[in-house]
Amino acid sequence: MSPKMFLLILLGLASFVYMQAKRKACSLNVSFRGSSGLHSRPGYYGLLSALWCVVPAVVIFAFWMFFSDSILTSLALKTLPDSLQNLSADQLNLLINNLRNLVAGHVAARDIDPVLQKAAVQYQGMAQISRVALGLVMGIVALLSASIVYSRIRPEMRARNHVERIVRLALVLCSTIAILTTIGIVLSVLFESIRFFQQVPITDFLFGMKWSPQMAMRADQAGSSGSFGAIPVLTGTFMISGIALSVAVPIGLLAAIYLSEYASTRVRAWAKPLMEILAGVPTVVYGFFAALVVAPFIRNSGEAIGLIVSSESALAAGLVMGIMIIPFVSSLSDDVINAVPQAMRDGSYGLGATKSETILNVIIPAALPGIVGGVLLAASRAIGETMIVVMAAGLSANFTANPLQAVTTVTVQIVTLLVGDQEFDSPKTLVAFALGLLLFIVTLILNVVALYVVRRYREEYE
Amino acid sequence: MTVSKKESTMDRVNKGLAKRYRREKWFRLSGLGAIILSIGFLALLFLSIISNGWTAFQQTEMLLDIHFDAQEFDVDNLSAANYGVLVKDGMRTLFPEVKERRNKRKLYKLVSSGASYILQDMVEQDTTIIGSTQKIWLPADDEVDMFMKGNISREVAENNRRLSDKQISWIDRLAADGRLKKRFNTVFFTAGDSREPELAGIRGAVAGSLFTLAVTLLLSFPMGVATAVYLEEFAPKNRWTDLVEVNINNLAAVPSIVFGLLGLAVFLNFFGLPRSAPLVGGLVLTLMTLPTIIIASRASLKSVPPSIREAALGVGASKMQTITHHILPLAMPGMMTGTIIGMAQALGETAPLLMIGMVAFIVDVPGGVTDPATVLPVQIYLWADSPERAFMERTSAAIMVLLAFLIFMNGIAVFLRRKFERRW
Numbered sequence: 001m002s003p004k005m006f007l008l009i010l011l012g013l014a015s016f017v018y019m020q021a022k023r024k025a026c027s028l029n030v031s032f033r034g035s036s037g038l039h040s041r042p043g044y045y046g047l048l049s050a051l052w053c054v055v056p057a058v059v060i061f062a063f064w065m066f067f068s069d070s071i072l073t074s075l076a077l078k079t080l081p082d083s084l085q086n087l088s089a090d091q092l093n094l095l096i097n098n099l100r101n102l103v104a105g106h107v108a109a110r111d112i113d114p115v116l117q118k119a120a121v122q123y124q125g126m127a128q129i130s131r132v133a134l135g136l137v138m139g140i141v142a143l144l145s146a147s148i149v150y151s152r153i154r155p156e157m158r159a160r161n162h163v164e165r166i167v168r169l170a171l172v173l174c175s176t177i178a179i180l181t182t183i184g185i186v187l188s189v190l191f192e193s194i195r196f197f198q199q200v201p202i203t204d205f206l207f208g209m210k211w212s213p214q215m216a217m218r219a220d221q222a223g224s225s226g227s228f229g230a231i232p233v234l235t236g237t238f239m240i241s242g243i244a245l246s247v248a249v250p251i252g253l254l255a256a257i258y259l260s261e262y263a264s265t266r267v268r269a270w271a272k273p274l275m276e277i278l279a280g281v282p283t284v285v286y287g288f289f290a291a292l293v294v295a296p297f298i299r300n301s302g303e304a305i306g307l308i309v310s311s312e313s314a315l316a317a318g319l320v321m322g323i324m325i326i327p328f329v330s331s332l333s334d335d336v337i338n339a340v341p342q343a344m345r346d347g348s349y350g351l352g353a354t355k356s357e358t359i360l361n362v363i364i365p366a367a368l369p370g371i372v373g374g375v376l377l378a379a380s381r382a383i384g385e386t387m388i389v390v391m392a393a394g395l396s397a398n399f400t401a402n403p404l405q406a407v408t409t410v411t412v413q414i415v416t417l418l419v420g421d422q423e424f425d426s427p428k429t430l431v432a433f434a435l436g437l438l439l440f441i442v443t444l445i446l447n448v449v450a451l452y453v454v455r456r457y458r459e460e461y462e
Numbered sequence: 463m464t465v466s467k468k469e470s471t472m473d474r475v476n477k478g479l480a481k482r483y484r485r486e487k488w489f490r491l492s493g494l495g496a497i498i499l500s501i502g503f504l505a506l507l508f509l510s511i512i513s514n515g516w517t518a519f520q521q522t523e524m525l526l527d528i529h530f531d532a533q534e535f536d537v538d539n540l541s542a543a544n545y546g547v548l549v550k551d552g553m554r555t556l557f558p559e560v561k562e563r564r565n566k567r568k569l570y571k572l573v574s575s576g577a578s579y580i581l582q583d584m585v586e587q588d589t590t591i592i593g594s595t596q597k598i599w600l601p602a603d604d605e606v607d608m609f610m611k612g613n614i615s616r617e618v619a620e621n622n623r624r625l626s627d628k629q630i631s632w633i634d635r636l637a638a639d640g641r642l643k644k645r646f647n648t649v650f651f652t653a654g655d656s657r658e659p660e661l662a663g664i665r666g667a668v669a670g671s672l673f674t675l676a677v678t679l680l681l682s683f684p685m686g687v688a689t690a691v692y693l694e695e696f697a698p699k700n701r702w703t704d705l706v707e708v709n710i711n712n713l714a715a716v717p718s719i720v721f722g723l724l725g726l727a728v729f730l731n732f733f734g735l736p737r738s739a740p741l742v743g744g745l746v747l748t749l750m751t752l753p754t755i756i757i758a759s760r761a762s763l764k765s766v767p768p769s770i771r772e773a774a775l776g777v778g779a780s781k782m783q784t785i786t787h788h789i790l791p792l793a794m795p796g797m798m799t800g801t802i803i804g805m806a807q808a809l810g811e812t813a814p815l816l817m818i819g820m821v822a823f824i825v826d827v828p829g830g831v832t833d834p835a836t837v838l839p840v841q842i843y844l845w846a847d848s849p850e851r852a853f854m855e856r857t858s859a860a861i862m863v864l865l866a867f868l869i870f871m872n873g874i875a876v877f878l879r880r881k882f883e884r885r886w
Contacts, residue, residue, distance in 0.1 A: 069734065164782040168696060174688035175697070178709045178756070181749045185720055188727030251496045258493025271497050278504055280868060282810025284839045285511070285861050288846045292854070293510045323503045330500075352475070354482055356489035377715065384717020386813035387839075391846060411719050411813070418726065419816050436723040440716065447715040 003061070006135050010057055010142060014050040017146045021153060022046035028155050040160035048159045051166055053146035057138040064134050072130065073099065076123040080115060099123065189440060192433035199427045200228050205434060207231065211397035211408075213417060213428050228431050230438065232397035236314070236407030240389060241382040243318025243403060244325060248382075249375055251322075252329025257359055259330070260337045272334075279327035287391030290320035295392055302404060312394035312406040321388050328378045336370025336457065337363060369457040376450035380443040386411040410435050511865075515858025521647035521660060522607040523599040524573055524636065526552035528581065532593040540586055545578035549600070556641070557632060568629055572636075574601040576661040601649065602642065604659040604852035606633055610642060613851055650859065654825045655841065659852035662845075664860050666827045670740055670820070670835030671809060677744025677831055678751060678808050683801050685748075686755030687790075690797070693756075694763040695785055714753035721750045722817025730818060737819035738834035746814050751804035758800020762793040795882030802875040806868050812839040838864050 025045035030037040038045075073096060080095075095116070102120040153159075197205070208229020255275065259268055295316035302309035309315075340363050348358040364371070394406030395416060417432040529551060534543045550570050554560070560569050577600040584598070585591065605624045608614050610633075620627050636642045653663030689710075697703040725746035729735045735742050766789050774784040815821070820836050821844065828835035836844070838860065845857040 066733065160780060164780060167782060168692075171688045171692035171696065174685045175692045175706055177685055177689065177749075177752065178706055178713060181713060181724070181752075182709050184728050185716065185724045188724050189720070192727060251500055254493045254496035255500060258490070258497055262490055262493060271501065274501050274504065275497070278500060280806065280810075280872065281507065282812065282839050282864060282868070284810070284812045284842050284846075285507070285865070288842065288857060288861060289507050289510065291846065292514070293506070323500070323507075326500050326503075354486045356486045357482070359489070380715055380717075384719065386717070386719045387843065390813075391843065411717070414719055414723070415813065415816055418723075419821055433723060433727070436720055440720050443715065443717055443720075444712060447712055451711060 003065070003131065003134065006061065006138055007058075010054060010138065013139075013142060013146075014053045017053045017150070018046040018050040020046075021049035021150050024150065024153050025155075025159075028153065030155070037155045039156055039158050044159040044163050045153050045157070047163050048166075049146050049149045049153075051163065052149045053142045055166075056145050057142040060138055060141060061134070064130070068127075068130055068134075072123055072126050075126060076119045079119050079122050103127075185440065189433050189437040192430050193437045195425075196427055196430035196434045199430070204228060205230055205431075209399060211413075213413070213431055226427065228427065228434075230410075230435065232399040233408055233410055233413055233435070234438075235399060235401075236393075236397065237383055237409040237411075239401070239403065239407055240314050240318045240321065240393060240409055241379060243315060244321035244382045245375065245379055247319055247322025248325040248329050248378060252326045252378075253333050253371065255326070256330040256333035256337060260334050261355065261359055261363075272331075275327050275330060278323065279331075281324075283324065283385060283387040284391070286320050286324050287387045287389075290316050290388055290392035294320050298404075307404060309404045310394065310406040312392065313404050314393060314407045315403040317389050317392040318403065320392065321382055321385055324385070324388065325378045325381055328381055329374055332374030332377065332454075333367070333371050336367045336374065336454075339370070339458065340366045367457075369453050369460075373450040373454035373457065376446050376453070380446035380450070383446070384411065384439060384443050386415060390415050410439050414439075508865075511858050511861050515855060515860075515862050517611050518650060518852075518855040518859035519647050520611075520644040521649065522602040522610045523643055523645050524602045524606070525597060525599055525641040525643070526573070526577075527555060527595055528552045528598050529555075529595040530581075530585065530592045535585070535592050537589065537592075540589070541582065543582075543585070545581045545585075548581055549573055549577045556636070565628065568626060569632060572603055572606050572629060572632060574603050574660045575658055576601060576656075599643070599645070601660045604850060605629075606642075607660060608851050609633060610637075610644065611855075613855075650856065654827050655823060655836070655844070656825060657823075659848075659850050659856060662853070662856060664838065664841060664863060666824060667836050667838045667841035667860070668863070669827050670743075670824075671837040673740035673828060673831050673835060674743040674747065674815075674837055675805060675809060677741055678747040679801070679805060681744065681748040682751050682755055682804065686752050686801070686804075687759050687797055689752070689756050690759030690763060691785060691790070694760050695781070695789070710753050710756055713749075714757065717813075718750060718811055719813040719817065721746050722814030724749070725814060725818045736832055736834070738822050738824070738836070739832045740820075740828065740835050740837075741831040742818050743815050743820055743835075743837065744831070746818060747808040747811060750811065750814065751808050754804035754807065755797070755801050758803070759793070759797040762796025762800065763789065765796065766792045792884075795878050799875045799878050802871050802878070806871040806875075809867060809871070810839055810864065812837075812843055815840055816843075838867075 022042045022045060025038060025042040028038070029042070076099060077092075077096070098113075098116060099119055102116060103123050205228050208227060209231050210227040210229045211232045212227050255271075259272060263271065295311055295313065298313060298316050298319075299309045299311055344362055344366060345358055348362045349355075353361070389409045389412050393412055394408055395412065396406060397408045397413075398405055400407065414432045414435050417429060417435075526549065528548050530548065531551075534547070536542055550566075553569055553573060554566075557569055560566055580600060581598070584596075602610075605614065609625055609630065614623050614625055616630060625633070633642065649661060650663045652665055653661060654666030656662040693703065693706065697706075725742060729742045729745055730737060735745075770788055770792065771784055774788045775781070779787065815837060820840050822834060822836065823844070824834050824836050826833070842857055842860050842864065845853045845860065848854075
């Protein structure tokens, strides 16, 4: 019987307990002058019993799911001869992998090591026992806790309050997921980054001018140390983001001004959702568009006027990324421009200013902090954008200021280093996490500053 | 210095007026231009995808007379027969004059390498065809398909194109005989991935996307709504709540690839969940879409007027009863709108899924959340990398399918908003 069946049986059991407890509550109900003698409505007694039936058993189930495999594996390893147990960590990992494959039946029958085979049989036997034990324990715990609650049902029992307390606890637990996610992100990138910095000094990473992580794979060859200088990668990232922002900020800002100050309601009702579509198109589509349409166009037009343009130029990726973030800039700017009080506009008109003079001299300065916040958010979006640059920007880390050359970005490097086979003890893999940490910190700072600026700005006019 | 003629304020204003009006007009036009430009980009994007991709919905097929020679078959072991030879024989009967071995090989290349599997399926379905000769439409090779769609030009020098002059003359003869025909490309919707463009389809990727989205929805909707309810209705104003809120706002802006790193380090390496599985993809996308759902749900809860709460509390409902019986039903359309928009984002997301190995070449259609799978955007990314011209067409077609899904989901969201939006 598979563990999934246990959960189904548990669900059936819980609904049975619910019915029984509800019936008992109803039978205990002695109405007094038309009002119910029960503290809570009968359903709550049922719910409380059912909850006590399900929750402890599910907790046990979750523990089993997380830990059974590692415990069983270590037990199976114990049965191996000593010579195999004293292997180095890498070889032990390999052994464990073989064992897992064997247990799952992925290996062809002929190349099985008899010792390992024994361990696998041992593993399967113990897994069988642990499944049976799980089923028994879950059943006993569920029945026991449900029957305790059932036996305690009295008319004066405060079942509703109990149920509500449990639900509220669940709500609190859900709300901690956000914090757990952040902690998970920080720990996972930090942990691997620290392992990376143990092998490569942090100053080499932050200030090194040469990036060629691919060479680190071959230990016995010349230049095997690899070089992990992040500067060329960072300049590439900033160049592409800069191109993107120089496309998106003017267009987005002008569009926002037109929509909020000039456009009729009908134009607004059409143009705004259309522009929002730009933000909803998946980035992989933009990447394909950049590689298929924009990059060849730029290369051809560059060659027509005698320039040498790389087919993976920073300009193509930046341009398309700019198109993608236009709606971020425009919708955020639209919000802040609308938040500028009408009195300021009226004052300016009263002095005889034209609409454009009012916008340029009064509204934009007043809305500037909000606009800057929006631009910062767009910048963080551009820096963290992955698919467009993976598909349209290059892999070679050129330290250049020429937008017609190929450059690489942080996200491109993370993807190329982590897609495919990974070794979690080689700096080549670990450096991706160091880049991820860098990316996380940079975007976090941009976001925090942007949110702070926007909030301050809102408070000013509200 | 003396002022020869005193200029009145009005004169100065009037003198500059034309210039100021001109500037006003230019400013206004540049604003309009910005909007037209960005909508133009959108139109260009859609046009280039559609013009590239619509031909992928058709596939060239070739009519061959296949003789199922009874000697080839062992009735007990049908899969042992050499079906490739049957296809080759069929080609040879059409072009008996081709004798040289090199040319024969070129000739065989015109029909898809998947043709033999189609024959095998036919025989396994119906063994009575053994011994007979059947007229069968078989998929042509992708190069033939590209030629028929006009993507390989005759004018190009022979060395620079993928079909030789001889092959083109054969194709012309087949076409003249009515043995080449374009049909609706059902393979594209019913097959998994393949190295051969004419056999590649999106069904595996669509199934992977559906499994991934199902996991995401099942986890993120209840958790998102629970978090929003707690923060909006119960949470006391203290440091902890502030911390949660700041976290949610920041997570909404963390680059998606960082979530991929989290998935790789925590779900794959620490918990040892299977690589390339929709389950892990769903977990990662859950963490990514939670902030979107929480923020939308909170806005929706906020819009329920306090009078509803007070009325419910006034007739003796507990706080939990007020929420479950009155507030949640009223806030549900808004929450669902937010969830659908979050799901649409998750459907289009690629980068974090690359990190957890959903980028592998997987032929089989996944049957569950732990089977190795890929998703539609990743399939697009994989095909976009393939050098064959026919894959470019299929990439665009897959993008059209993805965009159709997204438009459909957003359409539902807009519909829900229009239908249930209430101004209190």
